[in-house]
Amino acid sequence: MTSGAVLIIDDELRSQESLKRVLSEEFDVLLASNAHEAEAVLAGDLVQAIVCDQRMPGVSGVDFLRHVRETWPDPVRMIISGFSESEDIIAGVNEAGIYQYITKPWDPEKLLQTVRDAVRLYHLQKEPGGVGQELKPSHGTLNRVLSERRREQRKLFEFERIVHDPAGPMVETLALARKAAGYDISVLITGASGAGKELLARAIHFGSARGDKPFVVENCGALPDELLESELFGCKKGAYTGAYQDRIGLFELADGGTIFLDEIGETSPAFQVKLLRVLQEREIRPLGATRSRKIDVRVISATNRDLESDVEQGRFRRDLFYRLNAFPMHLPALTERRGDIPLIAESILAEVNRAFRRKVPGFAPETLRRLRAYGWPGNVRELHNEIQRMVVMSDADAPLGPHLLSARMAGAAPAPRGAPAPATLKDQVEALERGAIARTLLECAGNISHAAERLGLSRVGLRAKIDRYDLRKDVNPAAPLGRACDGYEQ
Known part of the structure; x- marks a missing residue:
């Protein structure tokens, strides 16, 4: 029997389904994809608690819950966001009457317990002499809650938890990151997309003297200039079409802490020019405002581009590059x-087990060998998606076998068991080169032009290496599990 009705408001179907899966065993779960649908549900159903995503089309979660408080004050309101601190949580938590702020990725057991407590609070509010119609935390209470949450985040993202x-x-990268954490210096992290740059940035923040202050994130490549300025610097009501109220920028929210500017090379x-001024003057001026505000923020930025090359070609400002690049780091x-892949895979599997309520015990040895052999163009993000898919495809809580791997990994053939390791450095380098060329040819379905471009070689140079390593008779993209081919495109 369910103990109450909970309304989930989220515009992403997968998020809705994940939340519903966790909550439906104990509660009647109602779903809405936007504010309009949510209002229709609230008008027709008795709801004890609302779980609302912060980022929704047309209106933020906090703004919608502020409206809900005025129209439907009874349900206990909760907000979910991908930020360590929601954009408006500090200024708006009291106004919106938000009971709990939940950060992504959320833990299923903690989420369920939070909703249980919220529904219990709803019933207490209804009892004669109960706790009252609204939960109104004082600023002192709010600060204690936020401080406790940051302590939990600090434990979650400490350097020792980075699997390697x-x-x-x-090892060398983490040693540099620990050095950077000890000093209030701007850090620029370079590396491929999906390699874990944000995770490293969080470790630096939570390992620093600013670790008890906010850590906020913005993907600079995801928004046009006007919206990016509003996100980072804030805006006044009416500053542009769609600015219906004052908005606090992420730089101001991060005051005393750290802001992580991902994909900075896409700006x-x-x-x-505007970002450079903020970094030089240590102050922001919201769009439409007449006065500037001083800020104390550490900046960690990241890119998958070669910014030095962009500087030379005039695509990125030299003065801004040197502001951001005070302490450069590269994430492999x-x-x-x-050697990290089996360890990361086990860590991801534990996370997926918790999220999907499964008990898959691990990987078959052959599966791990294939995971290590694959090229991973999407890096850790692709590995995470692959493991999620394998768990979904598995029918029993048994070790994940190679038959569950996706089709794109069919060419990831491990070295034969018992094969002797190359003895000399030259042999080892050649073995690595041969393996990289074979994997790239397989991923490009034998197309020499595409493989040469990906490897940074000429077609003639790549053909010479294919002949040198005798790959024509070894690598066949059409053969099962990556036996090698002699039918390359010429």
């Missing part, structure tokens, strides 16, 4: 740290 091979290249020259791609 103790003998792999991440326009016009925006770069997953193919450069293959």
Whole structure:
């Protein structure tokens, strides 16, 4: 029997389904994809608690819950966001009457317990002499809640929790990151998309003296200039079409803490000028405002581009580059740290088990060998998606076998068991080169032009290496599990 009705408001179908799966065992779950649908549900159903995503089309979660408080004050309101601190949580939590703020990725058991407590609070409010119609936390209470949450985040993202091979290249990277954490200096992290740059940035923040202050994130490549300025610097009501109220920018929310600017290389020259001024003057001026505000924020930025090359070609401002690049760091791609792959895979599987309520015990040895052999162009993000898919495809809580791997990994053939390791450095380098060429040819379905472009070689140079390593008779993209081919496109 259910103990109440909970309304989930989220515009992403997968998020709706994940939340419903966790909550439906104990509660009647009602779904809405936007504010309009949510209002229709609230008008027709008795709801004890609302779980609302912060980012929705047309209106933020906090703004909608502020409206709900005025029209339907009874349900206990909760907000979910991908930020460590919601954009408006500090200024708007009291106005919206938000009971709990939940950060992504959320833990299923903690989420369920939070909703249980919220529904219990709803019934207490209804009892004669109960706790009252509204939960109104004081600023002191709010600060204690936020401080406790940051302490939990600090434990979650400490350096020791970054999974890596103790003998792999991440050891040097983490040593540099620990050095950077000890000093209030701007950090620029370079590396391929999906390699884990945000995770490293969080470790630097939570390992620093600012670790008890906010950590906020913005993907600078995802928004046009006007919206990016509003997100970062804030805006006044009426500053542009669609600015219906004052908005606090992420720089102001991060005051005292750290802001992580991902994909900084995707910003326009016009925006770069404005960001440079903020970094030089240590102050922001919201769009439409007449006065500037001082800020104290550490900046960690990241890019998958070669910014030095962009500077030379005039695509990125030199002065901004030197502002951001005070402490440069490079995060190796997953193919450069293959010893990390089994460890990361096990960590991801534990996370997926918790999210999907499964008990898959691990991977078959052959599966791990194939995971290590694959090229992983999408890095850790692609590995995460692959493991999620394998768990969904598996019918029993047994080790994940190679038959569950996706079709794109069919060419990831491991070295034969018992094969002797190359003895000399030259042999080892040639073995790595041969393997990289074979994998790339397989991923490009034998197309020499595409493979040469990906490897940074000429067609003539690649053909010479194919002949040198005798790959024509070994690599066949059409053969099962990556036996090698002699039918390359010429």
